[in-house]
Amino acid sequence: MATTKPTIAITMGDPSGVGPEIIVKSLNDEKIYENCSPFVIGDLKILKRALEVTNINLELNSISNPEEGKYQAGTIDILDLNLVSEDLPWGQVSSEAGNAAFRYLEKAIGFANEQKIQGICTAPLNKEALHKAGHIYPGHTEILAELTGTKDFAMMLSAPGLRVIHVTTHIGLMDAINKINPERQYTVIKLAHDTLKKAGIQNPRIAVCGINPHAGENGLFGNGEEEEKIVPAIEKAQAEGIDVQGPLPADTLFFRAKRGDFDIVVAQYHDQGHGPIKVLGLEAGVNITVGLPTIRTSVDHGTAFDIAGKNIADELSLKEAIRMAIELAPDQLS
Structure with missing residues (x-):
């Protein structure tokens, strides 16, 4: 039985999509901090923009490794990779955003391999943008498998x-x-x-x-x-x-x-x-990659470029993904 809360890395996904919005909406829920220590891997400037779009008032705490996180309700700990420009447009496919989405995930996997985190929760990436950036993978699952050296893995979906x-x-x-x-x-x-x-x-x-x-x-x-x-x-x-x-x-x-x-x-x-x-509902679905050396969960929807930056995106699927990561992560703790 775990004696401490699991540390969960939340990757921003494609910064032009709804990922930043649903992240700040999810981490505005104090209950999440009762059960885990979450931090975001992404771009600080994009998270600031998401707070403005959603009219949410939270402090952003920039960290360079998971040990530096405050992990307190009212504060989002963000590991800023500073990969995209400040004027990156919402809702557009670009190699800049595709590369950033890959690098966020790569960083999270590095922390998982070093056993500094107990789970990864991913916001959606865009496959076309990923390919434009030269990262030719079908999606998150295959990236995770290759970067962790996992041969036997599978995609699991969970809904109520x-x-x-x-x-x-x-x-x-x-x-x-x-x-x-x-x-x-x-x-x-x-x-x-x-x-x-x-x-x-x-x-x-x-x-x-x-x-x-x-x-x-x-x-x-x-x-x-x-x-x-x-x-x-x-x-x-x-x-x-x-x-x-x-x-x-x-x-x-x-x-x-x-x-x-x-x-x-x-x-x-x-x-x-x-x-x-x-x-059964896109808002309640969770994508789980099984067989990896670390827990990985994700929303079961895409980047939704048509509504990105409009404060319309529903965060329920991401909150369910975080909850599922918490549920599965304790076995990873010593």
């Missing part, structure tokens, strides 16, 4: 009443089906089981989606993908005592999971898993 973990994510559907194999399937089932056990669920109930309609319906649909790519992994996990069922038809499985029949669903590809979570 539903958790989903993905076998494949940011690749085309045909490529996804080709990449699904029993080894990857088993890895994701095991990651789901181990992650939920760490979160306090002693015997997680796991359900695995089929690839084809009706999970193939005994060979009626598809070309035997379920039997070839999914069943061997389920049988291996079951032999180890893991409570896992499937492959099951995706069109009814998410309803059953939301009803409470299962603790987590294994989705085979991006839209199969993301759709049901986002129907």
Whole structure:
């Protein structure tokens, strides 16, 4: 059991997006400081601008390492990397902002590798801006995996009443089906089981989606993908005592999971898993990268350039992401 509050690094994400706004709105909540020691990695000038936009009055305390943080309600501790210009426009794709988003995350990972923090919570980045800056990654998850040297990882999404973990994510559907194999399937089932056990669920109930309609319906649909790519992994996990069922038809499985029949669903590809979570509400969804040496959570929405700088963005998803980081971080503490 943890005896101290976890230190959570909150990365600003793309500074042209809604990240700065939702960060200051979230850290305006005194309750967050009761359960963790949060600090922001980003640009001080952008955070000041976000305070002006949101009409929030908080002190900004510039730090150079996590040990210097005040971690007091009413103050935001900010590790200023000073990477973008003061007149960086809201809501526009730029290499300047894309590079900054990458560098914020890189800095957080450095602190995690040095065990100076117990979790990372990320505001959204923009993939086009990231690529313009020369950082060719599909998203946060792949950056985190490479910079931590992690081979086996997966994206988990959490919303009220539903958790989903993905076998494949940011690749085309045909490529996804080709990449699904029993080894990857088993890895994701095991990651789901181990992650939920760490979160306090002693015997997680796991359900695995089929690839084809009706999970193939005994060979009626598809070309035997379920039997070839999914069943061997389920049988291996079951032999180890893991409570896992499937492959099951995706069109009814998410309803059953939301009803409470299962603790987590294994989705085979991006839209199969993301759709049901986002129907439950973008504002309440949390993205969790599992398998990393540190906890990482994120909002389950994008940079929302169309509303950036307008004081419209809802901070609920970020507050949920911080809460989830706190919930999962204690195992990281000595």
